[in-house]
Amino acid sequence: MKPIGSSSHFTLHATSGTARRGTLHLAHGDVQTPTFMPVGTAATVKGLTPTDLREIQSQIILSNTYHLWLRPGIEIISQAGGLHRFMAWNGPILTDSGGFQVFSLEGRRRLDDDGVTFQSHLDGSLHRFTPENVIAFEEAIGVDIAMVLDVCVKLPSSQEELANAVRLTTHWARRAAQARTSKATAVFGIVQGGLDGFLREQSAEKLIALDFPGYAIGGLSVGESREEMEMTARFTASLLPEDKPRYIMGIGTARDIITAVDCGVDMFDCVYPTRCGRNGRAMTHDGEFAIKNATYTTDYGPLDPKCDCAVCTTYTRAYLSHLFRAGEMLGPRLLSYHNVYLLNDLMRRAREAIEANEWTSFRDSL
Amino acid sequence: MKPIGSSSHFTLHATSGTARRGTLHLAHGDVQTPTFMPVGTAATVKGLTPTDLREIQSQIILSNTYHLWLRPGIEIISQAGGLHRFMAWNGPILTDSGGFQVFSLEGRRRLDDDGVTFQSHLDGSLHRFTPENVIAFEEAIGVDIAMVLDVCVKLPSSQEELANAVRLTTHWARRAAQARTSKATAVFGIVQGGLDGFLREQSAEKLIALDFPGYAIGGLSVGESREEMEMTARFTASLLPEDKPRYIMGIGTARDIITAVDCGVDMFDCVYPTRCGRNGRAMTHDGEFAIKNATYTTDYGPLDPKCDCAVCTTYTRAYLSHLFRAGEMLGPRLLSYHNVYLLNDLMRRAREAIEANEWTSFRDSL
Numbered sequence: 001m002k003p004i005g006s007s008s009h010f011t012l013h014a015t016s017g018t019a020r021r022g023t024l025h026l027a028h029g030d031v032q033t034p035t036f037m038p039v040g041t042a043a044t045v046k047g048l049t050p051t052d053l054r055e056i057q058s059q060i061i062l063s064n065t066y067h068l069w070l071r072p073g074i075e076i077i078s079q080a081g082g083l084h085r086f087m088a089w090n091g092p093i094l095t096d097s098g099g100f101q102v103f104s105l106e107g108r109r110r111l112d113d114d115g116v117t118f119q120s121h122l123d124g125s126l127h128r129f130t131p132e133n134v135i136a137f138e139e140a141i142g143v144d145i146a147m148v149l150d151v152c153v154k155l156p157s158s159q160e161e162l163a164n165a166v167r168l169t170t171h172w173a174r175r176a177a178q179a180r181t182s183k184a185t186a187v188f189g190i191v192q193g194g195l196d197g198f199l200r201e202q203s204a205e206k207l208i209a210l211d212f213p214g215y216a217i218g219g220l221s222v223g224e225s226r227e228e229m230e231m232t233a234r235f236t237a238s239l240l241p242e243d244k245p246r247y248i249m250g251i252g253t254a255r256d257i258i259t260a261v262d263c264g265v266d267m268f269d270c271v272y273p274t275r276c277g278r279n280g281r282a283m284t285h286d287g288e289f290a291i292k293n294a295t296y297t298t299d300y301g302p303l304d305p306k307c308d309c310a311v312c313t314t315y316t317r318a319y320l321s322h323l324f325r326a327g328e329m330l331g332p333r334l335l336s337y338h339n340v341y342l343l344n345d346l347m348r349r350a351r352e353a354i355e356a357n358e359w360t361s362f363r364d365s366l
Numbered sequence: 367m368k369p370i371g372s373s374s375h376f377t378l379h380a381t382s383g384t385a386r387r388g389t390l391h392l393a394h395g396d397v398q399t400p401t402f403m404p405v406g407t408a409a410t411v412k413g414l415t416p417t418d419l420r421e422i423q424s425q426i427i428l429s430n431t432y433h434l435w436l437r438p439g440i441e442i443i444s445q446a447g448g449l450h451r452f453m454a455w456n457g458p459i460l461t462d463s464g465g466f467q468v469f470s471l472e473g474r475r476r477l478d479d480d481g482v483t484f485q486s487h488l489d490g491s492l493h494r495f496t497p498e499n500v501i502a503f504e505e506a507i508g509v510d511i512a513m514v515l516d517v518c519v520k521l522p523s524s525q526e527e528l529a530n531a532v533r534l535t536t537h538w539a540r541r542a543a544q545a546r547t548s549k550a551t552a553v554f555g556i557v558q559g560g561l562d563g564f565l566r567e568q569s570a571e572k573l574i575a576l577d578f579p580g581y582a583i584g585g586l587s588v589g590e591s592r593e594e595m596e597m598t599a600r601f602t603a604s605l606l607p608e609d610k611p612r613y614i615m616g617i618g619t620a621r622d623i624i625t626a627v628d629c630g631v632d633m634f635d636c637v638y639p640t641r642c643g644r645n646g647r648a649m650t651h652d653g654e655f656a657i658k659n660a661t662y663t664t665d666y667g668p669l670d671p672k673c674d675c676a677v678c679t680t681y682t683r684a685y686l687s688h689l690f691r692a693g694e695m696l697g698p699r700l701l702s703y704h705n706v707y708l709l710n711d712l713m714r715r716a717r718e719a720i721e722a723n724e725w726t727s728f729r730d731s732l
Contacts, residue, residue: 042694046696
């Protein structure tokens with residue numbers, strides 16, 4: 001494919017409708033987009049090994065700065081030779097900045113213009129994030145993509161709160177950009193602004209001036225309606241440079257991801273498939289269901305007849321239902337494996353559809 | 367190797383000292399002995415897939431009649447096409463008879479000469495095991511080796527209780543032998559008698575007259591000392607036919623298994639390695655330890671430097687310690703994988719030592 005746009009860490013190969021087909025160029029390898037990133041909060045995608053992740057065609061995973069900061073902490077990961085070696089995953093890793101988690105700690109964090117002080121949910125100990133020390137942390141553990149520290153607010157919020165979040169996010173993004181020291185770690189900016197088009201525009205404009213190698217759309221999936229989410233994602237994506245990758249944070253049902261691809265976004269993450277997997281919720285080509293339901297105890301068909309993953313080609317719904325009913329740990333493992341594969345495979349099919357310039361019909365066929 | 371003894375389901379290839387090297391011939395394949403059988407109580411070796419079990423060189427697994435009977439029950443397993451297809455394990459399976467579990471249900475079971483009535487630990491429902499319906503269950507789910515229903519007593523017990531257990535076990539073994547209908551399932555007898563040599567002799571003699579294709583030594587690892595266990599195992603093994611396989615039930619630390627091999631026993635099972643794995647207890651060539659201990663949080667060496675399993679060649683103690691400290695389900699999975707491999711590999715080395723007629727020096731080197 002002849003590229004239609006490129007920058008230091010991204011090549012845009014093709015568009016189809018409003019969807020994009022690209023390649024991320026990262027220190028630990030290339031990533032074909034659109035791509036789903038499973039979440040490995042505590043340096044492990046829950047229940048799955050790196051070998052499993054390769055098998056199910058995960059190209060890049062996400063881990064959480066907030067959680068890694070608190071446990072096991074920077075010293076242990078650094079001494080291990082970085083996060084990749086610590087968790088034995090040699091593919092690309094993106095870390096969020098911890099902003100989302102810290103701002104969820106209602107009553108246990110204090111924001112000032114310089115940073116945010118918060119109490120650990122584990123032991124109540126006090127910690128402080130600044131734009132600089134978050135970048136230093138992410139660089140020290142050697143991730144491929146580091147998100148800047150942002151101020152994330154719940155929706156609905158007052159205009160004043162939203163505007164202040166954008167102001168600080170912009171200010172902090174500039175400090176984060178100046179704090180960079182490693183070429184191996186690409187630092188992405190995060191556009192905030194809630195559902196306010198003017199604030200989104202303002203936020204995007206200031207971040208674009210800082211010339212980040214990629215941009216995230218933050219502050220969504222935090223209480224707004226599906227329509228509001230889509231409208232804001234579409235509008236914000238349209239503000240971003242065509243030749244840079246676009247990442248929408250925390251979006252993870254199959255339906256929402258397809259919508260986000262249609263908005264012109266390239267990267268997605270969510271705990272949804274692994275959380276569903278642990279709770280016995282199967283994601284399939286024909287919708288979701290709880291595997292423990294009585295109807296599945298004698299269903300000897302595959303979990304998802306349209307899926308070719310190792311779980312669907314090996315086990316029956318009856319067996320998986322039994323595992324969950326008996327509280328067996330193999331159940332969460334197998335269902336997490338399948339659910340993540342399902343999203344990865346959906347992304348593979350999306351990439352093929354965009355390459356063939358058949359995105360709209362593919363999207364409508366789902 | 368030229369066999370030095372053989373019967374319908376077993377070939378004895380060699381002995382070295384008092385240890386034996388053989389092959390079990392079963393419906394789902396051959397098994398090289400001495401062999402360790404990991405326990406898959408509820409149709410799953412906790413946390414491990416059949417693919418994992420193959421990788422760690424498990425040849426045969428054990429499952430529990432008591433648990434399978436209660437959940438998912440005979441209909442679901444039969445309709446799945448048997449236990450092998452239900453759990454997607456195509457190697458040999460041995461099921462215990464449920465005797466051990468039922469007799470552990472103090473106050474919730476009533477023994478009579480015909481069988482035993484018991485209350486489910488799950489829902490309090492009443493069930494009844496007889497020698498006949500246990501064999502029928504094991505044949506229906508299609509296992510390779512079915513244990514007869516026996517009467518298992520705790521130690522210490524009165525002479526009267528022990529004698530009665532032997533009397534009923536013998537009586538029930540005869541009825542079980544008569545109840546057999548399937549050539550695919552080999553039914554093994556179980557020698558009881560506590561620590562009493564006379565009762566063990568009596569039990570073995572009567573069972574041998576029934577010409578089972580294999581014999582188990584039951585009623586050990588139920589409260590006696592290590593020395594008592596060894597003495598009784600050695601004495602009982604000496605009573606059994608040389609050309610039939612010998613299985614000691616519920617023995618599973620590395621040290622106890624080596625002792626049992628030295629007693630001339632061929633097959634072993636225990637929940638020990640998987641239970642330890644779930645609880646963060648690592649079994650290694652140099653002893654056992656709790657991976658959560660502070661000393662391992664910064665130990666970047668392999669779990670067991672002398673082990674070549676995928677866990678030991680991929681992860682560090684520091685990472686595994688982190689997984690357990692963070693309550694991550696990958697920890698139990700990985701430690702179970704390693705612990706079972708360790709015992710399987712110990713058995714492989716034992717087989718090689720016996721073949722080379724170097725058993726005694728191998729045993730003493732451990």
